[in-house]
Amino acid sequence: MYDCIIVGKGPAGLSAALYLGRDGYKVLVVGLGSMLEKAEVVENYLGIFAISGTELLQISKKQVTNVGVEIKEEKVLNIYNKNEEFNVVTNIGEYKSKCIILALGSKKGNAKIKNAEKFVGKAISYCVSCDGFFYKDKNVGVIGSSEHAVEEAIKLKNYTDNVTIYTNGKDMKVTDKYIDYLKNFNVDNRKIEHLDGEDELSHIVFSEDDKIKIDGVFIANDTPNIDDLSNNLGILTEKNKVVIDENNMTNVKAVFACGDMINDFKQVSTAVGSGAAAGNSCIKYLINSNLSEKVKKL
Amino acid sequence: MNIEIYTTPTCIWCKTAKEYFDSKGIEYKEYDVTEDNEKALEMVEKSGQRGVPVIDIDGNIIIGFDKEAIEELITEFIEDE
Known part of the structure; x- marks a missing residue:
C-alpha cells in the first residue's frame, strides 16, 4: 500500500512526489509521457538558462527516484475508491494507496466519432x-x-x-x-x-x-482523460478544469489535483508550484488523518 | 420544493448529487431505477434520455449532476420563501 499515488509524471506530478519522497512517504508516480517532452527548449524556468523538456524531465525523475519515489510507465485506466482505499488500475497492474494526486495535464484530444x-x-x-x-x-x-x-x-x-x-x-x-x-x-x-x-x-x-x-x-477513449476517470471518482470539473479547494483537494476527500488540470497559465513553473502545494497538502492530510505510519511510530 | 432523484447504485454522480443535497440539509426522494421499472420508464419519459442521475426539482428536469443548474433552482426557491 502506497501512502500516495500520483497520476501523471510531468513537472507537477514529479514536484509533488519530491516533497512526499523527501519526507519519507511511500510514493508511486504512474502515467505515460508528459507534454514537456515536446518542448524543444525551455528558457523561462528560473535558475536555468536553457534546457530541453526531455532533459529537464530526466533530471527531475532522477531527483525524485533518489529520494525513494517509484516511477512506472503505465497507462492509468481507472481509479476507484473502496473501503477508504484507492485502487489505481493500469494496463499492467493494480496499485493501492491512501490518497491520490492527479497531475494528468491538459485534456488530451481523442478521436471524435461523427454524431456521437x-x-x-x-x-x-x-x-x-x-x-x-x-x-x-x-x-x-x-x-x-x-x-x-x-x-x-x-x-x-x-x-x-x-x-x-x-x-x-x-x-x-x-x-x-x-x-x-x-x-x-x-x-x-x-x-x-x-x-x-x-x-x-x-x-x-x-x-x-x-x-x-x-x-x-x-x-471508451483510448487514453482515458480526466472526464473518464472522474466518472469513477465523482470529481467535479468546471470549464475543463478540476475544481479544488485552498488545499488543492478536489471535492473527493484525499484526492488532490495540480498542474495544467487546475492552472489557466500552463507553464513548467506554475506546474511545479502547484505540484509542491499539492504534495505539501497531501502530507498534512496524511498526518492529520492519522494515516501516516511515520507519525504513528512517534 | 419537491425533489426527486433517479439513480443507479453504481453511479458515482448519483452519490455526489445525494451528498450535495444532504450537505445542504435538503430532503429528496430517491428512486433506484434498477429496482423500480416503472420509475425507470418515468425517468426516460421525463428526461428524454437514459443517463443517470436525473433530478426533478418541482418539474424542472436536470440531467447529470449539474451543480450550477441545481443551485440556480434552489436559490430561486429560497428567495421565493
Missing part, C-alpha cells in the same frame, strides 16, 4: 458504471481499441452477453493482462463513418451500404 455528441444519453454513454443498467440483455457496442475499451466491455457483461468492441479501423492494442479477457468479445475492425438514428441512436454506419443495428454504444 448528438446522441449522448440517447443510446450513447461514456459511463458503463452509470448507465449500463439501461442496456440489460441488449445488443451493445463499445467504441475503442485500447485496454480501456476492454475494461468497459467487461463491466457491460454484467448486463448483457451481447457486447461487441468496435475499433473504428484500428487494431486492438492491449497488454498481456487483457489478451485473455479480449477473447470473450467480438471485435469489429471496420472504420466507422458516422452514428445514425432519429430521436435515438439506432445504427453504426460504416459506409453507405454497410451499417448495423445497435441498441446502445459506450465510448
